[in-house]
Amino acid sequence: MSVYLYPGGFRLVCRSGIGQALLHQRRALAAAGIPLAQSMREGQIVHINTVFPDALLAALAARLTGKRVVYYAHSTMEDFRRSFPGSNWLAPLFKRWIRLCYQMGDVVITPTDYSRRLLLEYGIRKPVYSLTNGVDTDFFSPDAARRRAFRERYGLSEEDRAVISVGHMIERKGILDYIALARQMPQVRFYWFGDTPACLIPRAVRRAMAAPPDNLCFAGYIGQKELRDAYCGADAFAFLSYEETEGIAVLEALACGIPVILRDIPVYQGWIPEGDGIWKARDAAGFRQAAGDALAGSLRETEGTGRRIALDRRLAAVGQRLAATYQKEFPVSRSETDCENEEVIS
Template sequence: MRALNYLELEGPLQRSGWGTAAAQQRAALADTDIDVVTSPWRDDLLSTARSIAAGDGAFRDFDLAHCNAPGPGSLAVARHAHRSGIPLVLHAHMTAEDFGESFRFSSEIAPLLKRYLRWFYSQADLVLCPSQYTKDLLEAYPVDAPIETITNGVDLDSLAGHEKLRGEYRERYDLDGMVVFALGNVFERKGLTDFCRLAESTSYDFAWFGPYDTGPQASSVVKRWTQNPPQNVTFTGWVDDKRGAFGAGDVYLFPTKNENQGIAVLEAMACGKAVVISDIPVFEEFFTRGEDCLKCSSRAEFREALDRLSDDPALRERLGKNARETAAEHSLKRVGTELSRIYRDVTV
């Protein structure tokens, strides 16, 4: 089988969770007998023009289309798939709920986005999403297509050797002691204000590894905190090697308001870090309070959890050990097995 695994705007989205998820899908499928192409278009403008002139169209040949973003390129693929009788899989990495509090005006746009996503996802022969929580949201929109869950997974190989980068990254960003950290795009939806307020109330070094917007699309909250952070908070911007973040940090803090799964949480767990996360429904599916993480519902609880972990290194070690076992359940081997089975089922 030849499958299209497509992420439009792949360059800009490379630094996003969508980019990570698509890259992990392809890495997982590399160990299966699925032949993967990543672009729907002919190789270059000339060959595409020749193909169109010959009546063959602008699209490559593939037996199944799997799109990871809800944009115009994916719409074109969807139309081609419908015309050609090619099975169409759409991956729901985005919901209206997790779009809010991301960019300037994103919360105002979210209700309109919900209507668009309902229409877009309903075109699929099958919708994939990373959690039962997300599936329930989509069914309530309602999306008029079958929906199945599949973990985003975690690429263990991409994290190998993170320990060796500890000294380099702690020195680079002037970090000391028990370092509380986050990884990923800096959004208010991911708990930015709580992250900074918690830093203000403690003496620990806090570091957020990841890019943040500074242009007109940036939210006022992101601009305020990144331009005038608390004295013990470092916003690193984009880091070329995410292993450095996991090497430098000790406690992964994620006071997020809404997630569809949380790839960075799985990565922190795979690195054996103690994880402190929001007590929200999606995390109930994957993580167990007191065994592989600590869950909190308020700043006071987050502060208490950080202090406990500072005072009790044995607790940090136990949570980290159990977290590694949890992350191992989301291996790319599992993703490849499930995704290849899904591809075959939808083409029957």
């Protein structure tokens, strides 16, 4: 049974978690030995990852031609809010739109039990599975050489303390709280990795970024190799997002064994426990305390709870769970198997 990963809109999302999720699906399917089709015509299952108009039309075309459609629900109304200018006003309309998109799937897959509950509350009347986006735990892993590379690149000595965060420059990602945290800890170096078109950055965020504390660097977008160096080289990862459906950056940080500071929000309940190199907080005072505690440790927990959480979500395991979902929802009849064998023989 072959799978076609619909690429529409990838250029728009390639620097986001959705873009990474699509790449992860490619690697997970390969690890599970599931063939990837080069066109929709060749594929028996079509994966849709975006909610742009072309994606909805692609899902409709796939269904009209007898393909099975797996719609990935990466977005919710809740994580659309507090993002780009006008997003709060548009959120109810966005909810109606994504509900229409997801209903086009024969199966809906979303990253966590939390986002699955939201979709069921929306009234999605299709089978909804929670399945992590996964993380490449071979690529993202603790490495002393990568730590040195990061610290040399940014002029950090071993005595310097550095905190990093990753994401779009929007309120929902907690950037205002991150700037405030940097201001409270002038003796620590802070870095924010990520880029957002200026027209999409909310006014409050633009104002705060225009006058940052001296110890905060907005380093812009960096590639995966340099990002891996940052996870390995920093002393803590502070991800203060108000809402997520999972958080691929969190998985990457956990995989690299870096101490992680998170906002205590529902999406992490049940799979990211506090302790052993993981801190959760709800407000500025809590973030300041958590950062102080994380930076006070002399050794990083490279093989602690965080790394184990990531290994449970490695891409090979994601591929196996995808294959099990296909077998459950799209059982292959004997006649279909015979046809496939005939094509191979011919």
